[in-house]
Amino acid sequence: MSAIQLLTDLQCNGLKWEGELGLSRKGGAGPSDHKALSLDGKTMMIPVLNLAAQDSPYTAKPALNSDKVTVFKNRIPVATLTIPARPRFYDLKTAEGIAYEQIATLHSHDVLATTVLQHCIRMNDKATACQFCSIDQSLIGGRTLIRKRPEQLAEVAKAAVELDGIKQMVITTGTPNTGDRGAKILCDSVKAIKAQVDLPIQVQCEPPDDFAWFQRLKDAGTVSIGMHLEAVSERVRQKIMPGKAEVSLEKYFSAFEAAVAVFGRGQVSTYILAGLGDTEPEIVEMTAKLTEIGVYPFVVPFVPIQGTPLEHHPKPDHAFMQSLYPKIGLQLKQHSLNSENTQAGCAKCGACSSLKAYE
Structure with a gap:
């Protein structure tokens, strides 16, 4: 093997x-x-x-x-x-006594990541919550803050770069009850970080109502954006993520095209969780559409997380992923999309998927 x-x-x-x-x-x-x-x-x-x-x-x-x-x-x-070494910035605290690792954490070996808003409008209602989501677990466990202020993120990011050689940052957010879908919080965060350290940053949120937010995010210093489908068929979307499914695939694709126009081909990505119930043909059909318009489909094997409604959901079969990856890799090649050309984000990191090996 x-x-x-x-x-x-x-x-x-x-x-x-x-x-x-x-x-x-x-x-x-x-x-x-x-x-x-x-x-x-x-x-x-x-x-x-x-x-x-x-x-x-x-x-x-x-x-x-x-x-x-x-x-x-x-x-x-x-x-x-x-095992990658424990980052040195984990030993530091803010002047308020907040541990840096409660504000942002190391992913892979050189990526800084944070959830700027550890709350989502859908998380407390079974009728709307995404069944795979664990956004509240680290908050309940006291390992993070419900809201990370821009100046806190900037302080931690600067230390992570200087002490541990962090190469990029990913900032995601729970969805607030606002039309910008978290874009404003992300914009403020990126501005503060970029004022302190020159670090490539990807932001992640749902499609905002006003696509002008894409240009605002870029002007703030964002180099790439992720808007995550998670599931590709309407059947699975309605079953697994009923609240998020209210945002139509048409809305997502309109947002993808608008974002590509601002950030460029390959600088817009979407997470797809293989194993939720979508078939291989359904996933491959969706990734074909995405790659054609310049969106990188970051396909990962779904991992059932303990404490969520899907904790007993079957894990994806190794053969299923091994069949998927080459097909998506071919699509990436056909449309000249490569994670190495992505400036920041999950596709750039690639640690949650073997897709990089098939580009």
Whole structure:
């Protein structure tokens, strides 16, 4: 099994971790229930904390006083992975006594990430909530703030660049009850950060009512934007994310086209969670439409997160992902889209998916 096949298999099955050594993160922005691990110089986010990982054929045994982890499949050693070093900025606090890691966290090995607003208008109503979402978990656990102020983000970002060589930043947000869908909060945050440090930043939000926000975000210093579909068929959208499904696919595509006109081809992306129930043909048909208009479809295996309504949802099959990736990779090539040309964001990082290997 090649390194990329192993990492894909680990992302689908998860990794059962022996003991508590080396574990810390749960909930929050981006890949919840995951841990960053490196193999052959490539860092991937691997599920280790969810229920599915407890049934994985893969087991991790971390070495004492070392950054090495031996991975076993059915008790046979198959690889040695490396744990990225704990970032030095985690040791700092603001003048108010707030730990920097409550404001922003390390993803992969060189990406700073934060959820600027740890609340969403849909999260407390079963009739509207996205069933896969864990936005409130780190807040309930006291590991983050409900709202990160622009000056706090700027302070942490500057330290992360200077102390840990952070290369890019991703700022996402829960959806507020405003027509801008969080774009204003993101705009204010980017302005403050860029005033302190020259760091490529991607923002992520739902399509705002007024597409003029795209230019405002760019003028503030944003280099790329993510607006996430998550599911591609109306069937799955209505079942898994009924509130978000009220924002039509037509609205998303209008927003995608408007954003591409501002940020450029390849600087607009969307997250697609493979394994929610969309079929392979449905996903491939959607990614074909996206790549044609210059949107990078960041397709990742869905990871059921503990504590959410989908915690017992079946994990995607390794063969399903291995069949998907080459097809989407071909579409990316056909439309000259490459994650290396993306200035910031999830596609640029690539740690939650093996798609990069097929571009």
